[in-house]
Amino acid sequence: MEAAISTQHITIPLSADTPGAAYTVSYYHFIPDRKGTHPRIFLQAGLHADEQPGTLVLHYLLDMLEQADKSRQLNAEFIVFPMVNPIGMAQIYNHHHSGRFDFSTGLNFNRNWPDLAECILNNEPDILDKLSENEHENKDKILSSVRRWIARQTPITALETLRFEIIKIAIECDVVLDLHCDVDATNHIYIVPQLMPEYQDLANWMGSRVTLTAENSGGGSFDEVWPRLWIDLQRLCPDKPVPPPILSATLEYRGLIDVEETLNKLDAENLMGFFITRGFINSKMDKAAPIMPPALPFNATQIIKAPFSGLVCYHVTLGQRVDEGELIASILLLDGPDAFRKKIPVYAGTSGIVFSMMLQKYIWKGAPLAKIAGSKPLSNRKGVLLEA
Ligand SMILES: [Zn+2]
Numbered sequence: 024m025e026a027a028i029s030t031q032h033i034t035i036p037l038s039a040d041t042p043g044a045a046y047t048v049s050y051y052h053f054i055p056d057r058k059g060t061h062p063r064i065f066l067q068a069g070l071h072a073d074e075q076p077g078t079l080v081l082h083y084l085l086d087m088l089e090q091a092d093k094s095r096q097l098n099a100e101f102i103v104f105p106m107v108n109p110i111g112m113a114q115i116y117n118h119h120h121s122g123r124f125d126f127s128t129g130l131n132f133n134r135n136w137p138d139l140a141e142c143i144l145n146n147e148p149d150i151l152d153k154l155s156e157n158e159h160e161n162k163d164k165i166l167s168s169v170r171r172w173i174a175r176q177t178p179i180t181a182l183e184t185l186r187f188e189i190i191k192i193a194i195e196c197d198v199v200l201d202l203h204c205d206v207d208a209t210n211h212i213y214i215v216p217q218l219m220p221e222y223q224d225l226a227n228w229m230g231s232r233v234t235l236t237a238e239n240s241g242g243g244s245f246d247e248v249w250p251r252l253w254i255d256l257q258r259l260c261p262d263k264p265v266p267p268p269i270l271s272a273t274l275e276y277r278g279l280i281d282v283e284e285t286l287n288k289l290d291a292e293n294l295m296g297f298f299i300t301r302g303f304i305n306s307k308m309d310k311a312a313p314i315m316p317p318a319l320p321f322n323a324t325q326i327i328k329a330p331f332s333g334l335v336c337y338h339v340t341l342g343q344r345v346d347e348g349e350l351i352a353s354i355l356l357l358d359g360p361d362a363f364r365k366k367i368p369v370y371a372g373t374s375g376i377v378f379s380m381m382l383q384k385y386i387w388k389g390a391p392l393a394k395i396a397g398s399k400p401l402s403n404r405k406g407v408l409l410e411a
Contacts, residue, residue: 029054030092035188037109037181040127046109046181048188053088055097064303065196067104067189070133070203070245072111072122076276076287077202081105083291091295091304099303102192108132110181125182131411133203133273134242136186139194140255143168146175151260158264165256165265169194190248198303199249199271207278208379209342211235211396214272215250219318222270227312228297229274229290232342233378233396237321241407246273279382322404323397325373332387333357336366339393341380345371351393354386373397 030053037046055061066084068077081103088101106112111122111132124131143150143165150168154161173191178184193199205211209232214222216236226234238254239247250268257265276290296312298304329335333354339345353366375397386392391410 029056029097030089037184037188039181046113046185048104048107048109048185050102050104050192051085051088053092053097053101053103055100056092056095061097062099062197062303063102063195064099064198064200064298065102065104065193066200066202067107068202069104069106069108069111069122070201072106072108072114072132073120074122074204074279075282076204076278076290077274078105079282079284079287080202080276080290080294083288084294087291087295091306094306096305097303098305099197099298102196104189107189108185110185127180128182130182131242132182133201133244134409136243136245136248137190138243138255139169139172139248139252140259142172144259146172151256151263154260154263154265156264158266161264162266165252166194169252193249196249197269199246199269201246201271201273202276203273204276204281205278205379205394207280207341207382208275208394209233209376210277211275211378212272213237213240213244213246213275213321214318215247215254215268216318216320217254217268218250218270218272222272223315223317224300224312225270225272225297226315226318228293228300229315230293230313231274231315233316233376234318235321235324235396236318237408240321240409242409244273244409246271319375319396319398320400321408322400323373323375324404324408325371325375325395325397325401326410327351327369327372327392327395329354329386329388329390329392330369331356331367333367333385335381335384335386335392337380337393339377339380341377343377345374345377345395347371347374351377351395371395373399373401 034047034049039045068081114121114126178187210230211233212231215238249271253268296308299306331354333356335352337352338350349371351371352369355366375395379394
């Protein structure tokens with residue numbers, strides 16, 4: 024891409040953990056050609072390195088941002104990491120790419136991100152006493168405290184270093200969007216409940232069939248880091264003006280195989296629709312976003328786990344509305360006296376939309392088989408809501 028004067032393509036070198044190896048991660052930084060302060064928008068794709076649709080969406084978005092930049096239409100800075108996890112991209116064994124868990128530690132790349140409120144309170148226990156009656160001052164004080172905490176960290180491994188490089192940049196941003204995909208799925212969003220329905224327009228522009236809210240899904244996922252800093256501090260300090268949570272969300276662009284030029288270009292155009300209608304880009308859209316369903320609590324989503332190992336045959340399709348007790352799939356048994364003769368039915372445990380299914384049809388006990396977004400919280404959905 025031929026970069027405009029105000030666009031930078033920045034490469035961060037990362038030492039690897041083994042002799043003779045190294046990584047780099049790069050991002051594009053678009054800076055409005057005008058004086059004054061402007062919001063900063065952060066986008067990344069491929070944190071789970073085997074989820075590629077987001078990278079192609081951001082490829083098209085880069086073209087569109089470059090065009091907006093050349094036309095001097097940018098009202099915001101944009102920081103774009105189209106492939107944020109080079110460590111996961113290198114994890115190939117026996118012709119198979121595995122980008123969800125770090126080979127070295129077993130850690131899910133999108134779990135165990137730091138709880139920033141807890142971090143700064145441990146680092147500076149008196150930080151809340153220093154807050155004033157001025158919200159802007161408080162924002163500066165809290166962000167400065169996060170910066171001091173970051174400066175004290177001493178990452179050792181490539182993964183730790185990568186995380187702190189990302190945290191350093193994302194903490195300075197006003198919007199943080201993390202592009203993922205499911206296995207075989209419709210578009211959906213994970214977001215904290217405090218941001219909905221304020222950002223229903225994001226769900227509309229994305230065409231999100233299912234938008235799921237959880238304040239703390241229990242896994243320390245990347246998108247929760249940024250709004251939860253403010254939510255937690257507001258709660259700990261109710262008598263001082265603490266800024267509201269920033270917009271952050273995980274955008275799930277369908278499934279693993281949905282890397283497709285026409286589809287992902289349209290996804291990028293729709294993201295531009297969100298940025299334009301929010302005033303981050305000074306342009307006009309010649310279409311309106313469709314109205315998508317309102318958000319649902321994530322603890323109302325049933326993740327159906329396979330009760331037996333076998334071959335799964337689905338009786339539903341993606342996006343289908345089902346009723347509690349409806350047949351979802353049958354599993355052909357592969358061992359025991361009824362092996363290869365008997366199929367065991369699996370029924371919906373709630374009413375809602377089937378938004379995620381598996382691509383591989385061999386399934387083992389306890390493996391997720393489908394997800395149904397219901398509206399009634401389920402009694403067994405407490406604690407860690409996300410999958411491993
Ligand atoms: Zn993911």
